[in-house]
Amino acid sequence: MTSGIHHVTLITGNVQANVDFYVGFLGLRLVKRTGGYEDARQLHLFYGDYAASPGSLITFLVWQGGSSGQAGAGQVSELALAIAPGSIGYWLERALTHQVKVEGTSQEFGETVLRLRDPDGVIVKLVSANLPALTMPEIDIPADHAIRRIRGVTLLSEVQEETTAFLSRHFGFHPGPTEGPIQRLVSEVGDVLDIRDAAGFWPGAPGTGTADHVAVRANDAAEVEATAIELRKLNSSLTNLHDRQYFTSLYVREPGNVLIEVASDGPGFTLDETLDKLGQTLFMPPDTPDPEAMKVMLPQFGLPGEERVVYRDLIYKHRFFTPEDADGTTIALLHGTGGDETDLMPLAHRAAPKATLLGLRGRSTESGVQRWFRSFGPSIFDQKDIRFESGALDAFFQEIRSAYRLDPEKTVALGYSNGANLLGAALLLNPGFVRRAVLTRPVMVLDAVPETDLTGTSVLILLGKTDAFRPQGEKLADALRNRGAEVGVRLVATGHDLSDEDAPAIGDWLLT
Structure with missing residues (x-):
């Protein structure tokens, strides 16, 4: 031997x-x-x-x-x-x-x-x-x-x-x-x-x-x-x-x-x-399912002398993915319950292959599960925590514009489930912190909605046809629309889970 x-x-x-x-x-x-x-x-x-x-x-x-x-x-x-x-x-x-x-x-x-x-x-x-x-x-x-x-x-x-x-x-x-x-x-x-x-x-x-x-x-x-x-x-x-x-x-x-x-x-x-x-x-191992999606989720780095992201210590833990032919668009991603900052990167990359992706990690945990805000039980949400985290999300978007010199006109927010819930609430509570947003499978989590002006805000909402939470998603769409936001709602053939229809729908909307 x-x-x-x-x-x-x-x-x-x-x-x-x-x-x-x-x-x-x-x-x-x-x-x-x-x-x-x-x-x-x-x-x-x-x-x-x-x-x-x-x-x-x-x-x-x-x-x-x-x-x-x-x-x-x-x-x-x-x-x-x-x-x-x-x-x-x-x-x-x-x-x-x-x-x-x-x-x-x-x-x-x-x-x-x-x-x-x-x-x-x-x-x-x-x-x-x-x-x-x-x-x-x-x-x-x-x-x-x-x-x-x-x-x-x-x-x-x-x-x-x-x-x-x-x-x-x-x-x-x-x-x-x-x-x-x-x-x-x-x-x-x-x-x-x-x-x-x-x-x-x-x-x-x-x-x-x-x-x-x-x-x-x-x-x-x-x-x-x-x-x-x-x-x-x-x-x-x-x-x-x-x-x-x-x-x-x-x-x-x-x-x-x-x-x-x-x-x-x-x-x-x-x-x-x-x-x-x-x-x-x-390279990805030969038996890797959807290897291109997996590559997007892996952390990037630069060799000595190469460009690299210099990460700042900001409100939320976060990670960038930058494609080789980046077009200047940045999509900020808010994961669902139990997810992390990489979960939505494959979806966003399929929708916009030339966009830089910025994955965020929620700060709340319940029974060891990562979330964006606390809840007291099924569909019973901590209103004080929602408002606090909505303010934190607003502040984070202000931070990244300065820390990473992101163009607010080319910055889009995308959330799924619990992440979409916070994003929807933050749009209503802090108008203007982001001008374009995609909410996949969201629900209305605010007990009381302020009379804010969302003129100039554009939102795509993707709801599952068989999702039990669909009525609450439609309620959120109405609240955003009634406050001046331009809201498009699309139904996809699924329940609360993500589907193959989501990426093309998001991609088409981003081009409008």
Whole structure:
């Protein structure tokens, strides 16, 4: 079996900061961007050397805005990268220049180590190690100081001896030196698994700033499958074999509960991109339903030197999607109950492929479900909260005009269900905060409607023919129309759910 580390997979909550650190600061190459194989709504980024070689690959699952985890027993706790002996001083100066958090230098197993923290808090160790250097992309880092490859990872195990025996027996590593509570395992190429005795440690909690797994190398798919057969004979841990398109992988938990992947060296990342174009195209897993819709929901970012959205800390959490051929129109999206800022992006993109999309996240939660305002029961709405959140929505639209220089004449608001309910109420309570709006499956939620003037406001209301809430939607349409708004109502062949008729209807209306 080929011996060594194939890749390490971690979790980030801020894709732009992650790219800036691993590409901009460390000098790695972004070699692949895909939707997640377990969840296509999750962006997966791969960094490595220029050729995307096994042994250089660091991958991240993007939980944008997700909660932080905690490294503990049963997890990988540290990532070590090899640099040339004598390069510590260069990297210390570079870290200070780039305002990267430094935790200091030390000696470990006779090697000088510089400890850093990435933007999510992951410990990244730069280790002066005389390992074979892989070819990194040419940027502002001198070749003599460039990252060489993965040096190793630290595993926290409550059963150190069992973990050491398991990894040595099945994955081609052999026992190396011991230092304090750490037993080192060494591969044929010299990278290492450091097994730290974590007896009595707190258990690890998954989340941003933690590692998901470490992958060890196999020559090819046949070797991965042979390893699967061997491990199944032990009947000690569940194994899962997968075709990950760029490599075949097998997942297993070792006795200390750390997730280990066995990944084949091939076919590799040039399967669907040429070497010089690696990392430029977003790919979706082959079995992804409606892949174009999924792409719209994934967070965007810019490589160093490219344009990117500089997000502001505003009233509502939000996310942009900007198409390549944006026409200057912006559609602000308010999701339904239980949704998030990405839910309506596929609908809006189908309706207006050249529009920039701005997804908002509601601030109210009930029983863990995301909403826009509180309710006291079925169709019993908190009137005070509706008015408060309507004012917040008005203020948010004022903020985005300044923060992102959005043209109010080219800004449209689109809400669904609970989001449409708040949007409809806000139009009645705060006339003029947006001049064009689409309300899909809304209801009237205001007990008392003020006598405001909505002249100059244009609204499209999409109601389901069989929707039990349709009469309340028609009541809202009448209230808006009676106050001067230009209101178009269209019935679609569905209930309260969205349908295939919605996007074309919205698209036609936007062109009027």
